[in-house]
Structures are given as structure tokens and as C-alpha cells.
Amino acid sequence: MKTRIISAVLSLCALAAPVAAQNIRIGEINSYKAQAAFLDPYKRGMDLAIDEINQAGGVGGRKLEVVTRDDNADPGEAVRMAEELVSAEKVDLLAGGFLSNIGLALGDFAKQRKIVYLASEPLTNKLVWENGNRYTFRLRPSTYMQAAMLAREAVKLQKKRWALIYPNYEYGQSAAATFKALMKKLQPDVEFVAEQATPLGKIDAGAVAQALADAKPDAIFNVLFGGDLAKFVREGTTRGLFKTIPVVSLLTGEPEYLDPLKAEAPVGWIVTGYPWYGIETPEHKAFLDAYQKKYSDYPRNGSLVGYMTIKAIAAAIGKAGGVETEKLVGAFSGLEFDSPYGKIMFRPQDHQSTMGAYVGKTDVKDGKGVMVDFAYRPGADFQPSDEEVKKLRPAE
Amino acid sequence: MTAASLAVQFLNGLANASTLFLLACGLSLIFGVTRIVNFAHGSLYMLGAYVAWSLTQHLSGGVGFWASMFGAAVAVAALGALIESALLRRLYRSPELLQLLATFALTLIIRDAVLYIWGPEDLLGPRAPGLAGSINILGRAFPQYDVVLIVVGPLVLLALHVLLTRTRWGAMVRAATQDRDMAAAVGVNQAILFTSVFALGSGLAGLAGALQLPREPASASLDLFAIGDAFVVVVVGGMGSIPGAFVAALIIAEIKALCIALGSVDLPLLGTVAFPKFTLVAEFIVMAVVLIVRPWGLFGQPQSIQRALNPAEPPSHAAPRWFYWLAGALCFALAVAPLALGETSYALVLAIDIFIAILFAASLYSLVGPGGMHSFGHAAYFGLGAYAAALLLKSAGAPMPVALALSPLGGALGALLFGWFCVRLSGVYFAMLTLAFSQIVWSIAYQWDAVTGGSNGLIGVWPSQWLASHTAYYWLSLALCVAGLVFLRIIHLSPFGAALRAARDNPLRAEAIGIDRRSVQWRAFTIAGAVGGLAGGLFAFSKGSISPETLSVSRSIDGLVMVLFGGVESALGPIVGAAGFVALQDTIARHVDYWRAMLGFFMLALTLLFPGGLAGVWRRRS
Amino acid sequence: MSLLRIEHLSKSFGGVKAVNDVSFALAPGEMRAMIGPNGAGKTTLFNMVDGQLRPDAGNILLNGKSILGLPPRAIFRADVGRTFQIAATFASMTVLQNVQTALASCARQTTSLFRRADDLHRAEAMDLLRQVNMADQAERPCGVLAYGDVKRVELALALANKPKLLLMDEPTAGMAPAERIALITQTRDIAKHRNVGVLFTEHSMDVVFGFADRIMVLSRGRLIAEGDAEEIRNNPKVRQIYFGAGAEPVR
Known part of the structure; x- marks a missing residue:
């Protein structure tokens, strides 16, 4: 029995034959089932970009092809999928990742196996700083960058007593820590009167809203998202928490998190997000039209990230003139490419892209949550100084 | 922190305790009678929330809302009856772990079914009509709906108490909880009793999920959160004890509320302690402490020595x-x-x-x-x-x-x-x-x-x-x-x-x-x-x-699945099971979209057709 | 000195006195039966002697030393063997392995990780199995044995430690009449041969009156009579309480 199973396994693997050599193969790993709300649109964004590029003749005459794998939200599985993509599927580079721990595991894998990895979504600062490496690049603005965008708005409120609420894991902790550090620098008299770190996905919203109110803060910084955010918004609204207290909130303006709230979306929160309905730049209009034409649906933030991931990779391959790893590393470093957000660059000093985010206020229109009074904040403006980055990043 | 804020936090705890109790009491009831540890209980809870959401999309107004809640409970109860009569009934005489494998397979199938039917996005339900606002308690706005929840928990406890102590059906349930075989011997119709208990327990889970809808969006991750909570409450209270579940729910909910209320506190020697962070494991700490002090939970009885249901494994000798x-x-x-x-x-x-x-x-x-x-x-x-x-x-x-x-x-x-x-x-x-x-x-x-x-x-x-x-x-x-x-x-x-x-x-x-x-x-x-x-x-x-x-936990469960997959009675079991499980997962995860459900069906087939596991199939043939 | 000495032993369950101020003594080599209607307190008394239950009052002395509060395994090591009302062996082992395991336990080898259990105490185990007439079934799994055979294996387990005292709770229950006499005869022979004291309960009166040196009668937790077969047979109190008024003496 044992032999039979193993031989069956071996023959199965042998079946995964090498595919047409002329295609450029991108291995893409993500938590598709576990984070479907973000990643379904993400995959559509990728597919759209692939179509556009291949219809235009591919890159250097070669077509692009994406091989996706579900990592089951487990870093161990993600690494195995990466091994499989590299050895069995012979992909030329890796992309993807949603959860920070998976992004870090894949980044380290890329370093070990010397293959380029473009982390599209994981937000952790460590990916480009403490654990940054030669082969790993990241597209989305990091936790630090987004918190910095909001800190600059928060200072304008001139509130002294702040309460913080964040999901109890690295993303929440580092967002809160960044926000605190920046606030202290920008507004030395700031006080942090309450901190609630809630278990991810299991917030006890009533008690938390109550505890925040009891601390009598002047303003609240929120890092919750998804189901936790919905619970918190509803409880906080019912309990009158937001009536007089302004809220500054990370990611809340992204359709993934704002849309499920429908008419109950909070009003007047200062948020980062993606107001696809109001971005008037020609680059974005083109993307929006193409996306709506293909899918008869509006893009989510995931769609944009997926689309830009592929566009960035295509640009890098074009610049490198091939898929050889060392050439790709050189090409990505300092790569400028056109995106729905305009020209974006991968910084040579830390491999972080300068993709920014929109900062604005939430409102409810026609029974739906939207962002208003928003403006684009380019990622390049919200970085620590180059010296600081150099200190944070290990020497190569 | 003032006494007033503590008092209101206590009320928050009460509302959560009601939810926890509703979720857990069905599990306890089912375990008491059928001795099945139903892993799919959390999935039934999740289904309750989803079904209620769908119903509220069509039924509006106060009547519509409460009809949706009730309808969700009934629908989930019906599903429970179906699961019991089509699947679990075949497993009552099987080893405990095999029952667990089957109900775990159900959770995989139900989760993928939910994703298929309702999609991946969180679905925020409506607020309860007429109960959307708040009342003033000690200068704080307290949600009206939470007041309802605080009342519903004890009401259900009371109703269950009356049902169990004042009706013939309840007498049969109690008899079966005491001794399943004895109940059968004195003429209790087991098939009907078990199906009805399973339906009631499932219905209560569905009701708990439905009633949570005004406070929490329906999402596909509710099942695992819920089953963890339900297990803890049932075990802390003592398996099979309904009042025990109530007390346990109360203790756990109040401890969490207290942790949140305390916030970050400077303590001598320990420095700043962020109590809210404890809510991540508060229930498990409570469970560990209770089990160490009272090995059968707060209100549980020492389990009677289990009658051997399955033939013993063959003797072990050095291999030829x-x-x-x-x-x-x-x-x-x-x-x-x-x-x-x-x-x-x-x-x-x-x-x-x-x-x-x-x-x-x-x-x-x-x-x-x-x-x-x-x-x-x-x-x-x-x-x-x-x-x-x-x-x-x-x-x-x-x-x-x-x-x-x-x-x-x-x-x-x-x-x-x-x-x-x-x-x-x-x-x-x-x-x-x-x-x-x-x-x-x-x-x-x-x-x-x-x-x-x-x-x-x-x-x-x-x-x-x-x-x-x-x-x-x-x-x-x-x-x-x-x-x-x-x-x-x-x-x-x-x-x-x-x-x-x-x-x-x-x-x-x-x-x-x-x-x-x-x-x-x-x-x-x-x-x-x-x-x-x-x-x-x-x-x-x-x-x-x-x-x-x-x-x-999922790694622990994977390990158990591998062992059961291979068969518990054979030393070759874990080898065959682990190799088969990893290979299967690797293959189907790559080629099938709804691979969880696929794995679930595979496991169900295994438990029903080859209860001895893969190694057992091999042994039977040789 | 008596082998086992019970002094004023009492145990209540929720207000019901299951065993009430019972005292007696048992000599080496003596076969002593304990009889009484269901609920008389026989099993409770057994469970106190072998350490499963803690008495409320009284003392239990083995060779003059109190064994009160010792766990069952310690009492086993103090040379007390025990068989259960519902025969208890290890179903997933062969007959031989059952006895080998008991012998390994006696030799304090159960912490040994690297020896092979099947190789230990083989001869001695076979010897014990011959004594209980189970040698020919040594390689059969215990899970498939007839009930009478399970009882024999259990006896072999109880004898593994060369006990001075055997506690046997209904040793012949569930056996065919011929088997009963065979088993109890074996037990008596072993007891006499090794000078082992045997305390047993029994429902089968032919076994009790045919084999016990002395008989005790328990009723509602109290010891109401003690004597040899003849004395018990003719004791009016026993006839009154145990056999019912006007009953014929048992033959």
C-alpha cells in the first residue's frame, strides 16, 4: 500500500510536464479560499492585465502566463507551493501573498532559492526593512506608509487624547505603534488614553466600544477591518461612540471593507482607501472601463493590486530583456512603470514601490458607503529618510 | 474605571453570555443523548446566520425579521435531522474518533457550500426593527437589542428545563443521557429520540447564529470561531449539563468583558499589562483551570465507564x-x-x-x-x-x-x-x-x-x-x-x-x-x-x-485525520494515512476549486465504507 | 497472626450505609465466602480492601500492617490479587501477553522501553496458564475468548504476583455449572498448595457451601452471621433474612 501510494504520487508529479517554453510563467500564490473577498477581484485584475499584455503581443514577443496556487493561509503550504511552482511548473518568478507571515516566508524562500518575488499585498514593514532582501519587492504601500498618511491628517484634528483599537496581530500592532510614534513626533503633547487589541475576527464589539467611550478620548485611531470593523461600527454607532469623537481609520475606504456596511457605513471618518468611482485620471479611467467591460462589475482594491502586480512584472521583464533572475532584480530596482495610479517606481533603496493610496472622508450616498473629499497620496512622500531605511534594512 | 462603567460592562457580558449559551446548549444536549461530539455544530450556527440573512432580504418589518430568525432555526433544525438520519445514525456504534472525523468532514463541506451559495463577502444583516436604538443605563447608551439577548438566554434555559423535566420526551432524553442502552431497554424509540434531539440541538445552534445577525455579519469563518467557543462552554459546564453550559457561558463572557474593561493597567512587578490581549485565549485559560480543578467540568458527572463498542485491535507482535x-x-x-x-x-x-x-x-x-x-x-x-x-x-x-x-x-x-x-x-x-x-x-x-x-x-x-x-x-x-x-x-x-x-x-x-x-x-x-x-x-x-x-488547531486536526484516515487499529495506519492525506491534499488542492468540500466528501465516504481506515482496507483484502 | 484483618469498616453512599461496622479476620490458606442478597455491600467491601474506595471508618490490616489509603497498585504489590465481578483482561493482547504483562509489572519492568515484551517471563507465564488450564489457548487474543476462559485468565493475572491474599468478586458468575466447579476447584487447590487466603463472593450456593472453609453473611451492610457451612445452614437468622422465612435449608 505504502509503495503504491508513493509511486502514485511520483507518477502524478511526472505528469506535470513542462509547458510551452516560449511563455513567460509567473507563479502566483495566495490565500484564495481563506481571503476570497479580496482575492477573487484580485484574480480578475490579474487576468485583465494578462489579457491586455498578451493582446498587445506579450513581452518581448513572449506571452505571459500566470500559474496560481492556494496556500490555505498557511506559510508552510505556501512554501511548498512555491517549491512546486519553481521545480515542477518551472515558473520564472513568484508573486502574490496576502497575509504578512506568508509574505515573509515567501520573501525568505525567494532569498534562499534566488528567485524574484513580488509581494503584491502583504503590508508588514518587515518585508522591506528588517527582513528585506535582494530578491523581494513589494507593491502595496506598507503599514508604515498608510499609517503615516493618516498621522498627517490626524495632526490636523488637533486632538490631544487618542484611543487606539487594532486587531491583535502583527499588522494591527505595527500600525498602532507606527501611528503612536509619528504622532508623538508631529504633536508632542499627544496622549494615548486607551488601547484595545482585539482578537482577529472575534472582537467583542460592545464591550470594546464601551471601554473606549469610558476612556473619554478626543479621537480614535482604528485599524480594524472586515467583519471586526462591521461589528465595531454597528456597536459604536448604537452606543453613540462616534457622535462627537472623530475617527481616523486604516483601509476603511477600500470597497472590500466599506461596501458590506452599506447604508451603515460610518460618516466623516478619515480613511485610506480606493474611491474607484471618483478617480478622474485618464490612466485610471482606462483601467476602470476595461475592467467593467470585461466583468460587468466594479473593481475592488484587490482588482487594482492584481492588475498592477502583472503590469509591474511585465514592465520589469521588458526592462530586463528576459527572465534571468539577476537581470530581473536589476530591472525591478528603480523600475518605473505606468499604472492606473500613474507612474510608480520600485525604490532601489528598499524595493518598496511608490504606489500610494487615497485619503479622504467617508460618507453615505444612495445607501452606500463612499469616500469624499479624497486626494491621492503618493507613496514616495511617506517614507522614513533614506538613512533610517538603511539602518532598518540588513546589508546585502 | 468607575463602578458605573463596570456595571455596564457586566451587562455587555450578560448579552454575550446569552449568545454563547444558545450556541453551546444544543451541543451539550446532543452530546448528552447521542454521545456524539458534533464538530459541525459551529457550521450549523454559521448556517443559521446565513439563512437568516437570506430570509431578511425577502421578509421585512418586525414580523418579517422575527419570522426570519425563527425560519432560520427551523431550517437548520431540518438540516440537523437530515444529517442525523442520513449520516450519524450509521455511526453511533463506531469509535468516538470516527464520529468526529465524519462531523469534521461535514464542516468542510458546509463551509464550501456557504462560499458557493452566498459568496465570499461578509453579509451584514439588518438591525432588529424597533430595537435598533439604545436605552440609557447609568449615563451610557446600551443597545436595545442586547437587552433582548440578555432575556433570551435565561428564557431558553427555562424552556429547556421545562421541556426536559415536565414532558415525556424530556424524560426520555434524561433517561438516554443517563444510560443510552438502558433507555433502549425500557422501550425508548432511539431512532426518533436521537433524530429529534439532534434537530433540536441544531435548531438552537441555528437560532443562535440567526440572533447574532444584527450584531455581526455572516461570514464563512464563523464556523471555526463558534465551534471553539461552543466546545469550551460545554466542557467547562460539564458535558451534557444544560445549566452548566449557562454558568460556563456566563463566566467566560464576564471574564472577557472584565479584561476589556480593565484595559492596560500598570501592575507592580509585572509592568503594564494589556488585559484586552487576554481575550484571545481567555476561554481556553478558563477551561484549563476548570478541568484541572474539576475534571468533569463544573456541573458534569464522572463519565460512566464506556462499554466497549468496537472489537479490540488484534494483538501486537514483532512483524515476521x-x-x-x-x-x-x-x-x-x-x-x-x-x-x-x-x-x-x-x-x-x-x-x-x-x-x-x-x-x-x-x-x-x-x-x-x-x-x-x-x-x-x-x-x-x-x-x-x-x-x-x-x-x-x-x-x-x-x-x-x-x-x-x-x-x-x-x-x-x-x-x-x-x-x-x-x-x-x-x-x-x-x-x-x-x-x-x-x-x-x-x-x-x-x-x-x-x-x-x-x-x-x-x-x-x-x-x-x-x-x-x-x-x-x-x-x-x-x-x-x-x-x-x-x-x-x-x-x-x-x-x-x-x-x-x-x-x-x-x-x-x-x-x-x-x-x-x-x-x-x-x-x-x-x-x-x-x-x-x-x-x-x-x-x-x-x-x-x-x-x-x-x-x-487545524494542524492537530490534520494529524487526527491522518491517523483515522489510515486506521487507528494498525501501526501502519499513520504511515498510510499521512502519505495518503498529504498526497491527496496536494493533488486536489491544485486541481479543484472547492477542494475542501471534496476532501470532506472523501472523508465521509471513508468513514462510511471503510471504518477501519485505508490500512484496514488493505488488511481486509490480505 | 491473621492474614487479613478487617476492623469496624464502614462506608456510606449518600446517607445509605453500604458497609456498616464490619469486622472479621482471615487466616492464610483459608477459603472464605461472603454471601448476601444484592446490595448487601459485598462489592463495596471488596473495593475498600483492594484500595478502590476509601472507607469512612475502620481499618484494614494486612499481615498486621494497615493498608488504608493505599492505591490498588500498591495493594497489589503488597501481595493481594484481585478478580472482578465482570471479568477484566486486556482484550487487545493474547492470553499469554496478558500474563506476561502482569509478570513484567511484578518485576517492575513496565518502564523498560527497549526490551521486547514478548520475550519476557514466557516460561513463568505458561506455568501460570497451565495452573488455570489455559495453556492451550495461550496465543489466542483475549478479546475473542469465551467468558469462562476470560475468568481463568483473570485468575492467572491475579496470581502473577504470588499473592498471599486473593480477592475474588463472583469468580464463577456467568459460567456453566461444570466450569464453575472446575474453576473453584482449581482455585482451592492453588490456595491450599500455596497457603493463600481467599476471600470471595458468590451467588452459586453449591460453590459456597461446597468449597468455603468459612462463610460470612452480609445483609444491608452488616455482618449478620459467620461460621462453617453447617453453622450457616442452620443459623435461623440467616434463614430468616437471607433465604426468607420458612425456607428449606440449602443442600
Whole structure:
């Protein structure tokens, strides 16, 4: 029995034959089932970009092809999928990742196996700083960058007593820590009167809203998202928490998190997000039209990230003139490419892209949550100084 | 913090306690009568929320809202009746673990069904009409709907009490809870009773999920959160005890509310303690403490000695000579395989994962099979081994081979500590205490950023240069896997192994021939922890990184599934089961969108058609 | 000196006195039966002697030393063997392995990880099995044995430690009449041969009156009579309470 199973396994693997050599193969790993709300649109964004590029003749005459794998939200599985993509599927580079721990595991894998990895979504600062490496690049603005965008708005409120609420894991902790550090620098008299770190996905919203109110803060910084955010918004609204207290909130303006709230979306929160309905730049209009034409649906933030991931990779391959790893590393470093957000660059000093985010206020229109009074904040403006980055990043 | 704020937090706790109780009481009821530990209870709760959401989209107004709540409960009850009569009825005489496997398979299927039907986005339901606002309590706005919840919990408790004590049906339920066979003997129609109990329990879960809709969006991750909470409440209260579930729900909800109310507090000696962070594991800490002090939960009765339902496994002997030749030949074939496959073959990577899974499953099997100890938290020792190896490498600067060699120590030390408490318990309570400990270990790894890297874990855990190639690491994994299996087999055939099986077969008799049951089981627990730790160490270096997922419940469950997959009665079971499970998962996850449901159906088919597991199929044929 | 000495032993369950101030003594080599209607307290008394239950009051002395509060395994090591009302063996082992395990336990080898259990105490185990007439079934799994055979294996287990005292709770229950006499005869022979004291309960009166040296009668937790077969047969109190008024003496 044992032999039979193993031989069956071996023959199965042998079946995964090498595919047409002329295609450029991108291995893409993500938590598709576990984070479907973000990643379904993400995959559509990728597919759209692939179509556009291949219809235009591919890159250097070669077509692009994406091989996706579900990592089951487990870093161990993600690494195995990466091994499989590299050895069995012979992909030329890796992309993807949603959860920070998976992004870090894949980044380290890329370093070990010397293959380029473009982390599209994981937000952790460590990916480009403490654990940054030669082969790993990241597209989305990091936790630090987004918190910095909001800190600059928060200072304008001139509130002294702040309460913080964040999901109890690295993303929440580092967002809160960044926000605190920046606030202290920008507004030395700031006080942090309450901190609630809630278990991810299991917030006890009533008690938390109550505890925040009891601390009598002047303003609240929120890092919750998804189901936790919905619970918190509803409880906080019912309990009158937001009536007089302004809220500054990370990611809340992204359709993934704002849309499920429908008419109950909070009003007047200062948020980062993606107001696809109001971005008037020609680059974005083109993307929006193409996306709506293909899918008869509006893009989510995931769609944009997926689309830009592929566009960035295509640009890098074009610049490198091939898929050889060392050439790709050189090409990505300092790569400028056109995106729905305009020209974006991968910084040579830390491999972080300068993709920014929109900062604005939430409102409810026609029974739906939207962002208003928003403006684009380019990622390049919200970085620590180059010296600081150099200190944070290990020497190569 | 003022007395007023504490008082209102207490009310928040009451509202949550009601939800917890509604969720858990159905599980307790079902367990009391059918003795089935229904893993799918959380899925039924989740379905309640989804069905209620769909109904509220069509029915509006106050009547419509409450009709939706009630309709969801009825729909889930009907589904429960269907599950009971079509599936579980065939499993009442099966070993406990097989029932668990079947209900776990249901959770996989239901989750994918929910994703298919309702899509991946969270669905926020409407507020309760007329109860959307708040009332003023001690100067604070308190949601009207929470007041309703505070009332509903005790009302359901009362209704269940009346149902159980004042009706003929209730008398039958109580009789069956006391003694299932006796109830059958005095003429209780088991089929109808069991189906009705399962339907009622499911309906209560559905109602709990529906009633939560105004407070929480329906999402596909509700099932796992709910089942964890439900288990804890039922076990803390004492399995089968409805009032116990109520008290337990109250204690847990209030402790959480208190943690949140306290916020960050400066304490002498300890510095600043952020109490809200404890809400991550508060329930598991409560469960561990309760089980250590009261091994049968707060209101539970000591479980009567289980009548042996299934025939005992065949006696263990050293294998015949031809088997050693065969095993040797197989090992040799596996050892030379890389030469044929080549360094870049994915088969090597998959095989390494399979070797690690086999080692982990075999260590768990040594507890579950010969030890008769159904651990639900074996991932803790796998993870402790992995973290020990990673920390020795990264923080202590130990060379990689040393770090790997010491990884069993990580698992063993953890098992030594937790095992001492666990072996004092048996049956479901043992399982739940192992689960509680593993969750506590997980939460420490998850939150102790400075040492464990928190939720991100530790990266850069790669093998030494000479072991870094796939081929070299394949050989290392193969060698350690075989060594581990041989070690476990030798122990199995030793006097110690005999004493362990004696303590499982018949604890009373074992004590009466001078065997110290607890001591033997404690040692076995530690040995299993050590071998699990070695598997964890191997895992860490094969992936280059570890994170708290290494010690998650789902890994413990995977291990159990592997063991059951292969069959608990055979020493070859974990080998066949782990290899089959990993290979199957790897294949179908790549080719099938709804691979969880597929795996679930596969497991269901296995439990119904081949209750002896894969190895059992093989044995039956030979 | 008596082998086992019970002094004023009492045990209550929720207000019901299951065993009430019972005292007696048992000599080496003596076969002593304990009889009484269901619920008389026989099993409770057994469970106190072998350490499963803690008495509320009184003392239990083995060879003059109190064994009160010792766990069952310690009492086993103090040379007390026990068989259960519902025969208890290890179903997943062969008959031989059962006895080998008991012998390994006696030799304090159950912590040994690297010896092979099947190789230990083989001869001695076979010897014990011959004594209980189970040698020919040594390699059969205990899980498939006839009930009478399970009882024999259990006896062999109880004898593994060369006990001075055997406690046997209904040793012949569930056996065919011919088997009963065979088993109890074996037991008596072993007891006489090794000078082992045997305390047993029994429902089968032919076994009790045919084999016991002395008989005790328990009723509602109290010891109401003690004597040899003849004395018990003719004791009016026993006839009154145990056999019912006007009953014929048992033959």
C-alpha cells in the first residue's frame, strides 16, 4: 500500500510536464479560499492585465502566463507551493501573498532559492526593512506608509487624547505603534488614553466600544477591518461612540471593507482607501472601463493590486530583456512603470514601490458607503529618510 | 474605571453570555443523548446566520425579521435531522474518533457550500426593527437589542428545563443521557429520540447564529470561531449539563468583558499589562483551570465507564521476517529515488512533507492508538519542536544540526508539563484539555513578539549548507522518519508499550496488576511529544520559516485525520494515512476549486465504507 | 497472626450505609465466602480492601500492617490479587501477553522501553496458564475468548504476583455449572498448595457451601452471621433474612 501510494504520487508529479517554453510563467500564490473577498477581484485584475499584455503581443514577443496556487493561509503550504511552482511548473518568478507571515516566508524562500518575488499585498514593514532582501519587492504601500498618511491628517484634528483599537496581530500592532510614534513626533503633547487589541475576527464589539467611550478620548485611531470593523461600527454607532469623537481609520475606504456596511457605513471618518468611482485620471479611467467591460462589475482594491502586480512584472521583464533572475532584480530596482495610479517606481533603496493610496472622508450616498473629499497620496512622500531605511534594512 | 462603567460592562457580558449559551446548549444536549461530539455544530450556527440573512432580504418589518430568525432555526433544525438520519445514525456504534472525523468532514463541506451559495463577502444583516436604538443605563447608551439577548438566554434555559423535566420526551432524553442502552431497554424509540434531539440541538445552534445577525455579519469563518467557543462552554459546564453550559457561558463572557474593561493597567512587578490581549485565549485559560480543578467540568458527572463498542485491535507482535525485508527494500528504494528523480524534482519536496507528516502522525498515533488518549492538541508539541529548533538557531546561535537534534526536547518538555495535567483526565475531557493547552501555547507564540516573532513568526530557518539541497534534506528526513518509526515501534513492543495498552484496554485491571496508569500515560505523552517535536524541527528547516500556524488547531486536526484516515487499529495506519492525506491534499488542492468540500466528501465516504481506515482496507483484502 | 484483618469498616453512599461496622479476620490458606442478597455491600467491601474506595471508618490490616489509603497498585504489590465481578483482561493482547504483562509489572519492568515484551517471563507465564488450564489457548487474543476462559485468565493475572491474599468478586458468575466447579476447584487447590487466603463472593450456593472453609453473611451492610457451612445452614437468622422465612435449608 505504502509503495503504491508513493509511486502514485511520483507518477502524478511526472505528469506535470513542462509547458510551452516560449511563455513567460509567473507563479502566483495566495490565500484564495481563506481571503476570497479580496482575492477573487484580485484574480480578475490579474487576468485583465494578462489579457491586455498578451493582446498587445506579450513581452518581448513572449506571452505571459500566470500559474496560481492556494496556500490555505498557511506559510508552510505556501512554501511548498512555491517549491512546486519553481521545480515542477518551472515558473520564472513568484508573486502574490496576502497575509504578512506568508509574505515573509515567501520573501525568505525567494532569498534562499534566488528567485524574484513580488509581494503584491502583504503590508508588514518587515518585508522591506528588517527582513528585506535582494530578491523581494513589494507593491502595496506598507503599514508604515498608510499609517503615516493618516498621522498627517490626524495632526490636523488637533486632538490631544487618542484611543487606539487594532486587531491583535502583527499588522494591527505595527500600525498602532507606527501611528503612536509619528504622532508623538508631529504633536508632542499627544496622549494615548486607551488601547484595545482585539482578537482577529472575534472582537467583542460592545464591550470594546464601551471601554473606549469610558476612556473619554478626543479621537480614535482604528485599524480594524472586515467583519471586526462591521461589528465595531454597528456597536459604536448604537452606543453613540462616534457622535462627537472623530475617527481616523486604516483601509476603511477600500470597497472590500466599506461596501458590506452599506447604508451603515460610518460618516466623516478619515480613511485610506480606493474611491474607484471618483478617480478622474485618464490612466485610471482606462483601467476602470476595461475592467467593467470585461466583468460587468466594479473593481475592488484587490482588482487594482492584481492588475498592477502583472503590469509591474511585465514592465520589469521588458526592462530586463528576459527572465534571468539577476537581470530581473536589476530591472525591478528603480523600475518605473505606468499604472492606473500613474507612474510608480520600485525604490532601489528598499524595493518598496511608490504606489500610494487615497485619503479622504467617508460618507453615505444612495445607501452606500463612499469616500469624499479624497486626494491621492503618493507613496514616495511617506517614507522614513533614506538613512533610517538603511539602518532598518540588513546589508546585502 | 468607575463602578458605573463596570456595571455596564457586566451587562455587555450578560448579552454575550446569552449568545454563547444558545450556541453551546444544543451541543451539550446532543452530546448528552447521542454521545456524539458534533464538530459541525459551529457550521450549523454559521448556517443559521446565513439563512437568516437570506430570509431578511425577502421578509421585512418586525414580523418579517422575527419570522426570519425563527425560519432560520427551523431550517437548520431540518438540516440537523437530515444529517442525523442520513449520516450519524450509521455511526453511533463506531469509535468516538470516527464520529468526529465524519462531523469534521461535514464542516468542510458546509463551509464550501456557504462560499458557493452566498459568496465570499461578509453579509451584514439588518438591525432588529424597533430595537435598533439604545436605552440609557447609568449615563451610557446600551443597545436595545442586547437587552433582548440578555432575556433570551435565561428564557431558553427555562424552556429547556421545562421541556426536559415536565414532558415525556424530556424524560426520555434524561433517561438516554443517563444510560443510552438502558433507555433502549425500557422501550425508548432511539431512532426518533436521537433524530429529534439532534434537530433540536441544531435548531438552537441555528437560532443562535440567526440572533447574532444584527450584531455581526455572516461570514464563512464563523464556523471555526463558534465551534471553539461552543466546545469550551460545554466542557467547562460539564458535558451534557444544560445549566452548566449557562454558568460556563456566563463566566467566560464576564471574564472577557472584565479584561476589556480593565484595559492596560500598570501592575507592580509585572509592568503594564494589556488585559484586552487576554481575550484571545481567555476561554481556553478558563477551561484549563476548570478541568484541572474539576475534571468533569463544573456541573458534569464522572463519565460512566464506556462499554466497549468496537472489537479490540488484534494483538501486537514483532512483524515476521519477510516484513523487515520488505520494509528494508522500500527504504532502500526511497533512498535511491532522488538519484533517479534529480535535485529539481518536486516529488522530493512533496516526499519531505510526507515524511514529516508521517512522523507527526505516528507520534500522535502512539497516543491515540496504543495509548487510547485522544489528543486534540498534538500540534502544540510539533510547534514547540519547531520553535525550539528555530530559536536555538536564530537566538542562541546553535548550528543547525544541533538545533534540529534538540528539537525533540522542545516537544518533550512541553508534553512533560502539560501531560501531567492531561493524564488525570480521560475521554472528551482529556481531548479538551489538550486542546486548551495547545491554544494557550499558540497564543503565547502569537503574541510574544520579542521572542517568537508574534503572528509573523520566525524566518531564515534554513538548513546548513551541506543539507540545503533537496536531495540532502530528503535523505535527512527519510532517515529521521524511519528512525522515529522504528523507535516508536520498539517502544510499542516493549513492556512499557504493553503496560500502556493494558492501561487503555482496562484501567481498573491495569491498576490491579500494579500498573500506575497515570505514570505510564504521562511517559507515553512525553515520548509522543518528543517525536512530534522532532517532526516540528524537520518541518521548520524544510520551510525556512515558522509561524503560529505551526501550532494551530487545524494542524492537530490534520494529524487526527491522518491517523483515522489510515486506521487507528494498525501501526501502519499513520504511515498510510499521512502519505495518503498529504498526497491527496496536494493533488486536489491544485486541481479543484472547492477542494475542501471534496476532501470532506472523501472523508465521509471513508468513514462510511471503510471504518477501519485505508490500512484496514488493505488488511481486509490480505 | 491473621492474614487479613478487617476492623469496624464502614462506608456510606449518600446517607445509605453500604458497609456498616464490619469486622472479621482471615487466616492464610483459608477459603472464605461472603454471601448476601444484592446490595448487601459485598462489592463495596471488596473495593475498600483492594484500595478502590476509601472507607469512612475502620481499618484494614494486612499481615498486621494497615493498608488504608493505599492505591490498588500498591495493594497489589503488597501481595493481594484481585478478580472482578465482570471479568477484566486486556482484550487487545493474547492470553499469554496478558500474563506476561502482569509478570513484567511484578518485576517492575513496565518502564523498560527497549526490551521486547514478548520475550519476557514466557516460561513463568505458561506455568501460570497451565495452573488455570489455559495453556492451550495461550496465543489466542483475549478479546475473542469465551467468558469462562476470560475468568481463568483473570485468575492467572491475579496470581502473577504470588499473592498471599486473593480477592475474588463472583469468580464463577456467568459460567456453566461444570466450569464453575472446575474453576473453584482449581482455585482451592492453588490456595491450599500455596497457603493463600481467599476471600470471595458468590451467588452459586453449591460453590459456597461446597468449597468455603468459612462463610460470612452480609445483609444491608452488616455482618449478620459467620461460621462453617453447617453453622450457616442452620443459623435461623440467616434463614430468616437471607433465604426468607420458612425456607428449606440449602443442600
